[in-house]
Amino acid sequence: MSRHKQQTSGPKRGLAFLGAAVVLFALVGVGWVHFDRRSNDATLLHSGSEVTVGLDATAPQSLDIRTVAGKELDQALIGNVYETLVGRDQNNKLVPSIAKSWDVSKDGLNYTFTLNSDMRFANGDALDSTDVVYSLQQIVNKNYVGAEDLTGLKSVKNPDTSTVQIALSSPNPRLLRILSSRAGIVYDSSSNANYAKQSAGSGPFTVHSFDPGNSIVFARNPLYWKQQTTSSQMTMRYYDSEESLNEAMKNGDVQLAVLRPSDSPKPFQGSKKYSVSKGLTTSKLTLALNNSSDSIFSDERARSAVRYILDNEAITKSQPNAASVLNGPISPLEPGYDDLSAIFPHNLDAGKNDLNYWITRPGYFGDITFLVPTEYTALGQQVIDQFKTTQLHLVMQVVDDDTLAQRLNNGDYKMAIVAMQGPDDLGAFANGRFGYQNSEAQQDYRNALASRNDIDYQQNLRAYAKTVSSDAGSAWFYTESSMVAADNNVTGYPRNMTDEFLPLRDVGTK
Template sequence: MSRHKQQMNGPKRGLAFIGVAALLFALVGVGWAHFDHRLPSNATLLHSGSEVTVGLDSQAPQSLDIRTVRGKELDQALIGNVYETLVGRDQNNKLVPSIAKSWDVSKDGLNYTFTLNSDMRFANGDALDSTDVVYSLQQILNKNYAGAEDLTGLKSVKNPDVSTVQIALSAPNPRLLRALSSRAGIIYDSTSSVNYTRQSGGSGPFTVHSFNPGNSIVLSRNPLYWKQQSATSQITLRYFDSVETLNKAMQSGEIQLAVLRPTDSPKSFEDNKKYTVSKGLTTSKVTLALNSSADALFSDEHTRWAVRYILDNTAITRDQPNAATVLNGPISPLEPGYDDLSALYPHNLSEGENDINYYKRQYVGDNTFLVPQEYESLGQEVVKQFAPTNFHLVMQVVDDNTLNQRIANGDYSMAIVTMQGPDDLGAFANGRFGYQNSQAQQDYRNALASPNDIDYQRNLRAYAKTVSADAGSAWFYTESSMVVADTNVTGYPKNMTDEFLPLRDVRTK
């Protein structure tokens, strides 16, 4: 009898042990999931063994300190990947929820209330809440970190509870939300001590696994990410000094994804059937600046009109390999306030000749035409277009420093420049090229004083139309955002990759 009980109780004790162990495991799992918000409910490791190497034709960072190091390289590599911002933006440059799931703006544009997501965390497991948002904004302003210049008029920042942040302004700043989707909006861990030059302390889908200054950055999946996990366990960013070396790395299989500069030509990649070449949009505008200073040729509106009619920017856009869309004003399709202004000056060589022939050849004279080295072929095309007219262009190919200095000194007649960002947008209101127009200045002041985004965009459209109608400049095109991928790589971004490169969804098939 006792032997039979022992035989029967053995399996029972085993089942009881398994049951207790399962219960303990469940309790530990529940406890861990709630401990300090460390484990997100969606922490599944997708494609856990996959790796992708991305090559960039870009200057390699020497430091990872996104707080202090200027330049787009760190924005491109880290924002949206390692660091998240209070407000986000999508691939069409539209504002979207990020750390803040929603926001409300008062009618006078002076008070912003942000409602944060819950159960957020940094990569080290620390909870992310309104305290970190307040801390981050205060640090950016007090220590003049990169982005501080975009927080104009900020009077106070408060957090009445863990999920609410209130910002008060002394004057309307309709660009505030967009600023909070870039450097000015990065949220740092208020309780963590990080060596930002070589490490990371963000809340994004990746962490910095290793950093080789001037060469590469290795990003690893953040298993504690509070939203959808990255599709790839590791992404290596490698930097190359030219599009040619980038192409060789693709051919050898060293990289699976190549991110080109907006000035690069994709032709060397397009003939290889192993690659998919994607061309998206950037906010970079290739512009023909006209010296409109008081004693310069283009101070006269008729000469500016002539340039607009003579220039065939549609043909140029078609022939330039890095061109995306024809541009006829100071705002590109991905920027707030864009309007199609192509009807203002349709290409008409006869009309342009009539405008310029009003003046004697001696008055028009020889015109110094400055061209950056990377736009030499574009400059040659412009010279050809102006050849049948009384405009005689003397093209000079210069480096960027020389170009900027000579424009500042007014030592030019025409120049090819690239324009990007809010500061460049105001160039035709602040006389950067000697251009003066009181209506444009008023339109721009109205835009900056707008209490909301709707008024801001309406006033920007008025500003752009005033400048374009008065031929304050001539415009060529917006540059392409170009990505080349092996055919088995998916999930990569296509727009604005020169400044914004979210890699969470990148994976191999």
């Protein structure tokens, strides 16, 4: 099958996307080269270390990354089992992956990707432009997870085995980043694998075994087309709390522990056998203000008061999971970030002065319903302490995540601690979340999405973030940390964004 695909993959008819109707084309070749399970087992005997990774995360019940939502599968499988057309490094910058280079037309409508040569899937099938086009077709036609991001596709063509051309009906400056996520995964067009339990990718690992709800065992892929993995086997084991993960670390059951951004690293510190590393995430901890018309925070002066009163620098220094102070809707690892700390520096007197605008109306503020997720109870108390000397009387209500989501959706709150992450949250303040409406911010965001290149995209995002922050559309605390605890003899592990992107190829032991 591999030889057949390579020999017959000349210029091919393109795949056109016209609205919801997608014109399919005949894919070259059929059949299946069965993956020899014995060769998979044999990789466990190769030289190299074996490392167990423990995660404080929800354990997947299925490995079908095409149909199962949730960032746990992205964290486990992308970069390990599956590769994407475009890659991301540990600073969230775009890098070559299956495509070694790309070119974008000046009008932002045409993308040309040049693929690496001599690539193959773990079962031995060649990986070429046929598989890239097939994968995009499958994602869109079958509405796989990530399809919602592939809007505006006009056509996808592969004029030869190493070239893919994508045409858009309108500019989408996020396309390259989209193609570094699930929407950019390249699947084997000849595979009939059981995606729920097996792997069918081109990554450095294959799935050796899967225990739903508990663990995944990766084995080195000896056919990987790039650098081989440092370890012959990686086991990902899931835990339901940081306490149980810490206990496993102490007992030696886990050599590398990956924490949630909301976890505290303190239980993992102080050991001579392992150490904690902190990096950056794109997770932004926000003090959301209800901007709806029946809320005091529909008034910009009240929102400004909160921004002045909140000492987020002091909070950031005191919270063990904090990475960097945040004063706007974009984090340091995301495109368009600017340091906006000068807009609302902490000034308690200025905040109180803004509140004095309503001094002739005693009791006007009433109780400020303050929703706090369980894991942020200590932070919620610190916020209350900072507002004690002001006219705002915060009433903290500790809630679980489901209750928080429901009450945010219903507008049943005045203030709330909300963790925001990902591209969907980037435009929250242009899309009416928290009841916030600002025509200038909406235009800034439309300008960003209509940008024809990355430079303009980032410039427009900076304008958007500054507009939202200057209008006190919300208040912000900090970006959360990416935290891992590692045995002293474990090397090569990632530091940044480990909650969403956990490449394990270089992880090994001394």
